[in-house]
Structures are given as structure tokens and as C-alpha cells.
Amino acid sequence: MDALGPEGVFEERGRLYTLSVCPRKRVYGERLISSGGQEYREWDPRRSKLSAYLTVGGRDVPFERDSVILYLGASSGTTASHVADIARDGKVVCVEFAPRMFRELVKNCEGRPQMMPVLGDATKPEEYSMFAEGVDIVYQDVAQKRQADIICDNMDHYGAEWGMVAVKARSEDVTERPERIFEEAAARIKTRGYRIVDSRELGPYEKDHAMIVFKRP
Numbered sequence: 001m002d003a004l005g006p007e008g009v010f011e012e013r014g015r016l017y018t019l020s021v022c023p024r025k026r027v028y029g030e031r032l033i034s035s036g037g038q039e040y041r042e043w044d045p046r047r048s049k050l051s052a053y054l055t056v057g058g059r060d061v062p063f064e065r066d067s068v069i070l071y072l073g074a075s076s077g078t079t080a081s082h083v084a085d086i087a088r089d090g091k092v093v094c095v096e097f098a099p100r101m102f103r104e105l106v107k108n109c110e111g112r113p114q115m116m117p118v119l120g121d122a123t124k125p126e127e128y129s130m131f132a133e134g135v136d137i138v139y140q141d142v143a144q145k146r147q148a149d150i151i152c153d154n155m156d157h158y159g160a161e162w163g164m165v166a167v168k169a170r171s172e173d174v175t176e177r178p179e180r181i182f183e184e185a186a187a188r189i190k191t192r193g194y195r196i197v198d199s200r201e202l203g204p205y206e207k208d209h210a211m212i213v214f215k216r217p
């Protein structure tokens with residue numbers, strides 16, 4: 001098992017892994033492998049946009065072992081569980097607004113004390129202030145309109161240093177070229193006062209999606 005570069009991400013024979021904080025527990029049927037007396041979970045780029053970003057060559061992942069991460073659009077916790085493996089001494093506040101997904105999320109947070117499930121709406125950052133103190137990084141994957149503004153509103157509200165947003169072009173405008181939507185999202189983030197660090201498309205793993213990484217200037 002080799003370190004890929006970004007904190008807590010490993011690679012073996014072209015597949016990505018995180019070191020499990022909760023051995024023997026699968027979150028989404030992922031493969032578990034033992035190496036050097038420790039258990040690693042395979043991180044599938046077809047099931048996670050963050051894994052897709054790493055797989056297509058993205059390396060600007062700001063998570064540290066002790067980061068506090070506000071994760072918007074956690075769904076059942078597939079990607080958030082890998083983020084919790086990385087930020088094993090930190091905290092991942094997982095916001096999800098669909099009750100059915102939230103119930104799955106609560107189950108998947110069991111055994112992972114770093115993950116805190118919050119039923120809330122990402123467009124209303126003040127709703128979950130009591131759970132999200134000292135946020136370092138906002139990660140967002142909400143697949144709805146105004147994706148750039150929603151993450152910037154949260155960055156502003158929590159004073160976070162870093163932002164990472166998975167932009168789904170079809171959620172903004174199905175008639176526009178995806179490249180144009182990604183450019184518009186990056187331009188909007190700059191207008192809101194942040195500096196773009198990386199922007200790359202996630203195909204072939206996630207069609208018509210891009211990851212934009214940005215930070216305070």
C-alpha cells in the first residue's frame with residue numbers, strides 16, 4: 001500500500017483506499033483489504049466524486065488528520081465515510097435534507113464518532129451552526145441549482161479556509177454546455193472573493209461533473 005500524496009489516501013495497483021477507522025464495517029459494499037496489520041477500504045471512483053477527482057489526477061485535497069469538515073449533501077454517507085477515515089482525529093459534520101437518506105446516514109455514522117449526521121438544508125447555513133464550530137473546509141455535493149453560491153454562503157458563514165464543490169452541470173441548466181457551467185461556477189466563486197486552486201472535470205467516472213477547489217486569498 002503506497003501513499004498517494006494527499007493525507008490519508010492510499011493506492012495499490014491503480015485502486016484507491018482509505019485506512020478504515022471502523023474495521024470490518026462496510027458502508028456501501030466496498031472491498032476491505034488487510035495490509036501491514038491494518039484494514040483499508042477501497043474507494044470507488046464510480047461511487048464517489050472525491051475518489052473520481054483523485055483518480056483523474058486531482059491532488060488538491062486540503063483534508064488533514066485533525067480537520068473539521070462541513071460536508072453538505074452527505075446522502076447516505078458513502079464519500080463522507082472515507083472523509084472521516086482521513087480526518088480521523090477531526091470531525092465531519094454531515095448535512096443532508098432528505099429524511100430517507102438521513103436515516104441511512106445515521107446508520108452509517110455508527111462506529112465512526114468523527115461523523116456527525118445533521119438533518120438540515122445547505123441553503124440555510126445558520127440552521128446547523130450549533131453543530132459546526134471551527135470549520136476548516138466546506139465540501140459540497142448537493143446536485144441542485146446555485147451550487148457556487150450555496151458553498152460560498154457556507155464558507156462566509158463559517159469562516160472556512162478551503163472549499164471543494166462537486167458541480168453537476170445538469171442541475172444548473174440542462175440546455176447549456178457543461179464546460180460553460182463550470183466556467184460560470186468558477187467565475188462566481190472568484191466574484192465572491194475566493195481564489196481557485198484547481199478545477200477539473202470528473203469524466204469518465206462522473207459525466208458532466210467538475211470538482212472546483214478554492215480557498216481564501
Ligand SMILES: C[S@@+](CC[C@H](N)C(=O)[O-])C[C@H]1O[C@@H](n2cnc3c(N)ncnc32)[C@H](O)[C@@H]1O
Nearest residue numbers: 073074075078079096097098121122123141142
Ligand atoms: C449526489 S447526492 C450526494 C452523494 C454523496 N455526497 C456521496 O458522495 O456519497 C446529493 C445529495 O444532496 C442532498 N441535497 C440536495 N440539496 C440539499 C440541500 N439544500 N441541503 C442538504 N442536502 C441536500 C440530496 O438529498 C442528496 O442526498
